[in-house]
Amino acid sequence: MTRITIGPFNRVEGDLEVRLDIESGRVRRAEVTAPLYRGFEQILEGRPPLDALALAPRICGICSVSQSVAAAAALRDAMAIEAAPNGLLATSIAHAAENAADHLTHFYIFFMPDFAREAYAAHDWHAATHERFAATRGSAARDALPARARLLETMGIIAGKWPHSLAFQPGGTTRAIDLGERVRLLSIATAFRSFLERIVFADALENVLAITTADELDRWRDGRGGDFAHFLRLADSLALSGLGRGTGLMMSYGAYHGTDGELFPRGLFGPRAAIEPLPLAQITEDVSHAWMRDSSADPAHSSTIPDPDKPAAYSWCKAPRLSGQPIEVGAIARQTVAGQALIADLVSASGTNVRNRVIARLIETARIALAMEQWTRALRLSEPFCTNSCDIPDGSYVGLVEAARGSLGHWMAVRGGRIARYQIIAPTTWNFSPRDSFDVGGPLEQALVGTDVGDAGARAVAIQHIVRSFDPCMVCTAH
Amino acid sequence: MSRSDAMTNVLWLQGASCGGCTMSILESGASGWFDELRQFGVNLLWHPSVSEETGEEAVEILQSVLDGKVRLDLLLLEGSVARGPSDTGRFNMLAGTNRSVYRWMLDLAPHAGYVIAIGSCAAYGGVPAAGSNPTDAVGLQFEGSDSGGALGAAFRSRLGLPVINVAGCAPHPGWMMETILALTTKDIAASDLDGYGRPKFVANHLAHHGCSRNEFYEFKASAETMSERGCLMEHLGCKATQAVGDCNQRSWNGGGSCTKGGYACIACTSPGFEGAQNFLETAKLAGIPVGLPTDMPKAWFVALAALSKSATPRRVRLNATADHVVVPPGRTTTKTKP
Numbered sequence A: 001m002t003r004i005t006i007g008p009f010n011r012v013e014g015d016l017e018v019r020l021d022i023e024s025g026r027v028r029r030a031e032v033t034a035p036l037y038r039g040f041e042q043i044l045e046g047r048p049p050l051d052a053l054a055l056a057p058r059i060c061g062i063c064s065v066s067q068s069v070a071a072a073a074a075l076r077d078a079m080a081i082e083a084a085p086n087g088l089l090a091t092s093i094a095h096a097a098e099n100a101a102d103h104l105t106h107f108y109i110f111f112m113p114d115f116a117r118e119a120y121a122a123h124d125w126h127a128a129t130h131e132r133f134a135a136t137r138g139s140a141a142r143d144a145l146p147a148r149a150r151l152l153e154t155m156g157i158i159a160g161k162w163p164h165s166l167a168f169q170p171g172g173t174t175r176a177i178d179l180g181e182r183v184r185l186l187s188i189a190t191a192f193r194s195f196l197e198r199i200v201f202a203d204a205l206e207n208v209l210a211i212t213t214a215d216e217l218d219r220w221r222d223g224r225g226g227d228f229a230h231f232l233r234l235a236d237s238l239a240l241s242g243l244g245r246g247t248g249l250m251m252s253y254g255a256y257h258g259t260d261g262e263l264f265p266r267g268l269f270g271p272r273a274a275i276e277p278l279p280l281a282q283i284t285e286d287v288s289h290a291w292m293r294d295s296s297a298d299p300a301h302s303s304t305i306p307d308p309d310k311p312a313a314y315s316w317c318k319a320p321r322l323s324g325q326p327i328e329v330g331a332i333a334r335q336t337v338a339g340q341a342l343i344a345d346l347v348s349a350s351g352t353n354v355r356n357r358v359i360a361r362l363i364e365t366a367r368i369a370l371a372m373e374q375w376t377r378a379l380r381l382s383e384p385f386c387t388n389s390c391d392i393p394d395g396s397y398v399g400l401v402e403a404a405r406g407s408l409g410h411w412m413a414v415r416g417g418r419i420a421r422y423q424i425i426a427p428t429t430w431n432f433s434p435r436d437s438f439d440v441g442g443p444l445e446q447a448l449v450g451t452d453v454g455d456a457g458a459r460a461v462a463i464q465h466i467v468r469s470f471d472p473c474m475v476c477t478a479h
Numbered sequence B: 001m002s003r004s005d006a007m008t009n010v011l012w013l014q015g016a017s018c019g020g021c022t023m024s025i026l027e028s029g030a031s032g033w034f035d036e037l038r039q040f041g042v043n044l045l046w047h048p049s050v051s052e053e054t055g056e057e058a059v060e061i062l063q064s065v066l067d068g069k070v071r072l073d074l075l076l077l078e079g080s081v082a083r084g085p086s087d088t089g090r091f092n093m094l095a096g097t098n099r100s101v102y103r104w105m106l107d108l109a110p111h112a113g114y115v116i117a118i119g120s121c122a123a124y125g126g127v128p129a130a131g132s133n134p135t136d137a138v139g140l141q142f143e144g145s146d147s148g149g150a151l152g153a154a155f156r157s158r159l160g161l162p163v164i165n166v167a168g169c170a171p172h173p174g175w176m177m178e179t180i181l182a183l184t185t186k187d188i189a190a191s192d193l194d195g196y197g198r199p200k201f202v203a204n205h206l207a208h209h210g211c212s213r214n215e216f217y218e219f220k221a222s223a224e225t226m227s228e229r230g231c232l233m234e235h236l237g238c239k240a241t242q243a244v245g246d247c248n249q250r251s252w253n254g255g256g257s258c259t260k261g262g263y264a265c266i267a268c269t270s271p272g273f274e275g276a277q278n279f280l281e282t283a284k285l286a287g288i289p290v291g292l293p294t295d296m297p298k299a300w301f302v303a304l305a306a307l308s309k310s311a312t313p314r315r316v317r318l319n320a321t322a323d324h325v326v327v328p329p330g331r332t333t334t335k336t337k338p
Ligand code: SF4
Pocket: B207, B208, B209, B211, B212, B213, B214, B215, B217, B230, B231, B232, B233, B238, B239, B240, B241, B259, B265
């Protein structure tokens, strides 16, 4: 058996190290390390609660709106106020823009360049894939980056700037949108739809979302242009549906909250492969393999105190568990829990895997592109966008949202007008968790086991695909 | 290596960062950032978020710089330098190298033509240095507003400059790109940097200049709660009269800025901004904001504020505490004298 260390694992957000034990060309055991700790939870303790709105988003530059929205949700829980309906809509529009930008960045900048690598030079699709997707040089980046920048102009209107905005408040958003701005938001959403329809799907979004089964998807794909179909052909050629299988358990906290519920519902895709209510009280964090001191397992009562010399530890990431189980989160979990027909069909056939994760992300992008148009039209321009904040009594509060990469929770305890505790479990904390005290690995660790690396060892491209298929955000992971 | 000989070789590393500076600079360039870099002859030796080379291939690139095989023109660090625990840098290891980013920076910096701190973290420590600063985070050449930092006050890059601090959290993509491009032609001299190492083309402005709320400021017509249109300085924490940056003179994300977005400037371009508390509330002493415009005597400010408040037009006064324009500008009239 040989042990290899892979790092720096780039084209992910932040820093990641993966260690693999290889036996007869297959991964026997994987250890995933988050090698960066900044200490946000410690930094937040002792501060006035509203300071979380300035500091918490700075956990992450790629999902700062998600972090803002989680902090604002926890503060709203604490203030026991209702946000202005316009504020919720504006938040959803901005949040959708960030999440869609994340999905684009993942697909074009982080994930696809691996198929342009020399390792695939023998395939008949390689030349075209290299021309299109080679890192920093492929033609796709020239399409995707300007489209991303245009989409993020949503932030200039709603949030002032991105990343790191203070526009997302417990009571709503900090500026009212006027008619001219609504039209600008619509024109951005329309431009985004047109980018998706021309470049990504080569079809109308409605047609893409009408595909409900794997067979229909195969028929739709044949002979089609666009980058999604390009990916589907690669996925077939490389059997990506057999790569990087997840644990089978998935959850979503529910996404894009409005006054009458959310666009994507909350739920658990449980051991019976059915959608069940999410037992939120069953969330715990295990620190047996984290460089962290023992503390309560319940995030509402735990602390985060580094213990850099702890034996058996190998990551700054704690191991979150739901009812004792590791859980996969992300677009595939959200769309499965939401019952999106195509994703449900793919998951029932082959579970979560490299191909299905990517498909789920792009299908979700199409769905939120349409939702952005609807939310923008639904704004009632003469009504308020923000209700007033009020004082926060002592107590424990929680804000749960879905970031692009999955379920994000902020647990905050307030005593005497100050933050007594602040605990964050980010999506990649779930997906890239280390082992727990039962020696059960996190979702990525499990997904890597069994992977055929042949003679390539640390250079095996399959490992790159599996890791990136989760779209990890390592800066969020240990924060 | 012939291609990279003619081009400007840039190495971008990430320390204790959130990745936001990279996310911001990816918005640069009409045909995308990569195209823009190529147009200006910039060769990205390696960037952790965007380059193809991963694992050993990436480490080989860093090593070839240390070995002097590849000329390093610009070394960029995004994120603070986590020196802890106990000066080992173990809070931030460069994956796959068994070596901290702190150590890598100490080794690489002497090879670089110029060293650029991307963002307030790399410049001064930034948010990871807030509060108890559990990781002993500092900037490359500053620790808050004290010079020193990871590389030390005496550090000069190969071409003789201290670390150039493109402060901001996150910085405007233009600040980063303009600095990088000006350095490709060696157009920045020590005299082009301010006392905190910031390029003067950014730091010679205040974030307050060009704010869409300037008319409210003139009359001290102030917003009282979130989402109102008035000036944010008196009650809602705006520090833009003390913070450097041309934030309100150029557009963020196609037309925004912090104050246009309806919230205070928190002075993210200033060393130590993260140490403030109650960011969206104005600290006051005897009813007078503590942080007054840097170059204005307090007595003058108080006198002028009283005077301008007494002269506030009705339109400005009413709009200041409304979230929509409630009194539009009056119709212009061509009538001259009665
Ligand atoms: S809101 Fe801030 S930047 Fe705008 S005018 Fe007032 S003090 Fe100046």
